Amino acid sequence: MTTLYGYFRSSAAYRVRIALNIKGLAYDQAPVNLVKGEQRAEVYLARNPQGLVPMLTIDDGTQLLQSLAICEYLEERYPEPPLLPADPSDRARVRALAQLVACEIHPLNNLRVLKYLVNELQVDEDTKLTWYRHWVAEGFTALETMLSREAGSGDFCHGDAPTLADVCLVPQVFNAERFEFDLSACPRIRRITANCRAIEAFQRAAPGEQPDAN
Amino acid sequence: MTTLYGYFRSSAAYRVRIALNIKGLAYDQAPVNLVKGEQRAEVYLARNPQGLVPMLTIDDGTQLLQSLAICEYLEERYPEPPLLPADPSDRARVRALAQLVACEIHPLNNLRVLKYLVNELQVDEDTKLTWYRHWVAEGFTALETMLSREAGSGDFCHGDAPTLADVCLVPQVFNAERFEFDLSACPRIRRITANCRAIEAFQRAAPGEQPDAN
Numbered sequence: 001m002t003t004l005y006g007y008f009r010s011s012a013a014y015r016v017r018i019a020l021n022i023k024g025l026a027y028d029q030a031p032v033n034l035v036k037g038e039q040r041a042e043v044y045l046a047r048n049p050q051g052l053v054p055m056l057t058i059d060d061g062t063q064l065l066q067s068l069a070i071c072e073y074l075e076e077r078y079p080e081p082p083l084l085p086a087d088p089s090d091r092a093r094v095r096a097l098a099q100l101v102a103c104e105i106h107p108l109n110n111l112r113v114l115k116y117l118v119n120e121l122q123v124d125e126d127t128k129l130t131w132y133r134h135w136v137a138e139g140f141t142a143l144e145t146m147l148s149r150e151a152g153s154g155d156f157c158h159g160d161a162p163t164l165a166d167v168c169l170v171p172q173v174f175n176a177e178r179f180e181f182d183l184s185a186c187p188r189i190r191r192i193t194a195n196c197r198a199i200e201a202f203q204r205a206a207p208g209e210q211p212d213a214n
Numbered sequence: 215m216t217t218l219y220g221y222f223r224s225s226a227a228y229r230v231r232i233a234l235n236i237k238g239l240a241y242d243q244a245p246v247n248l249v250k251g252e253q254r255a256e257v258y259l260a261r262n263p264q265g266l267v268p269m270l271t272i273d274d275g276t277q278l279l280q281s282l283a284i285c286e287y288l289e290e291r292y293p294e295p296p297l298l299p300a301d302p303s304d305r306a307r308v309r310a311l312a313q314l315v316a317c318e319i320h321p322l323n324n325l326r327v328l329k330y331l332v333n334e335l336q337v338d339e340d341t342k343l344t345w346y347r348h349w350v351a352e353g354f355t356a357l358e359t360m361l362s363r364e365a366g367s368g369d370f371c372h373g374d375a376p377t378l379a380d381v382c383l384v385p386q387v388f389n390a391e392r393f394e395f396d397l398s399a400c401p402r403i404r405r406i407t408a409n410c411r412a413i414e415a416f417q418r419a420a421p422g423e424q425p426d427a428n
Contacts, residue, residue: 033367049360065310073309095282096278
């Protein structure tokens with residue numbers, strides 16, 4: 001059996017849920033409550049020294065870490081429907097859009113970082129939200145520009161079917177909405193997100209649909 | 215001609231230099247001085263709305279962004295010598311190690327983030343360094359554990375030849391050394407880094423060897 005260790009509101013786990021759903025793969029879920037700190041529990045760290053979600057385990061003993069690495073694995077093992085286009089330049093564009101979210105926005109805004117700001121740097125709620133919105137604004141402004149002016153864009157980030165870029169975008173938009181980030185300057189991002197949200201694979205992956213949602 | 219827009223001390227540009235050298239590809243360099251803010255200049259933003267380095271341009275008009283996406287492109291276009299093993303699970307392991315650096319450590323510690331801490335949050339030098347070392351310690355502790363106990367490790371992060379994981383590790387170690395991070399608890403990371411530094415492709419990619427080094 002394939003088991004996803006995740007958390008309903010984790011953007012990174014959300015990405016993997018979308019990818020698994022697009023590929024039509026069945027999986028169990030093993031919730032790891034990040035707010036309660038279960039990712040730092042000895043039993044979890046023994047399996048995953050990164051102390052992060054997601055982790056995907058497969059019954060052949062394979063244990064996979066890091067959301068984008070997991071998505072690439074799924075793409076290689078289960079090529080259809082594809083999460084990456086065929087042409088190397090197009091694949092590079094999709095990966096760059098995905099990494100703009102996964103390497104430039106999300107790492108600055110996840111729970112452990114916001115916790116460090118509050119607990120260690122003792123910033124107030126306003127300063128924390130300003131930090132959050134600053135990095136989303138930086139990233140989304142660049143993303144909106146790329147999506148608007150590059151020929152590769154379509155109904156989705158690349159062309160007219162979802163790719164790894166959309167797999168990363170939708171959880172980041174969900175996250176931004178939760179922090180009341182104003183998306184009015186990002187019409188293309190909003191349109192693509194709406195197109196994704198019309199697809200069942202994205203709908204079933206949404207945080208509110210998960211067994212640990214509260 | 216292939217041109218790398220980078221900065222001698224940028225970890226992300228450093229990764230691409232290593233990958234290009236391992237693949238034996240010739241390239242020009244177009245330095246973008248991050249300290250002077252040249253990445254935010256209109257002429258650069260017009261080409262790269264992310265306002266980041268590296269960017270790799272190829273004379274067929276292809277323009278590539280995001281260091282890991284660039285490395286994957288190079289791997290697909292120029293498979294030899296490989297930066298990723300053949301087996302999907304092994305590839306996933308290498309990508310996870312690479313992303314542990316590229317998604318969990320580096321994004322929190324690059325120049326623009328340290329600048330935000332100092333200029334916007336007005337933290338003092340000590341607090342900035344504590345932030346820096348905190349995220350490196352988190353990431354390197356996990357990485358050291360994985361490298362020490364997983365069967366895939368060898369003289370390099372995976373097996374006995376450099377992969378994408380080493381391409382990411384060596385610039386992060388350089389960066390950590392620059393910020394006087396204590397690596398004594400990371401013997402495996404130090405050994406692998408030493409093995410990489412014995413290889414010409416890594417040597418030629420080092421920050422001090424670049425035209426814009428100062």
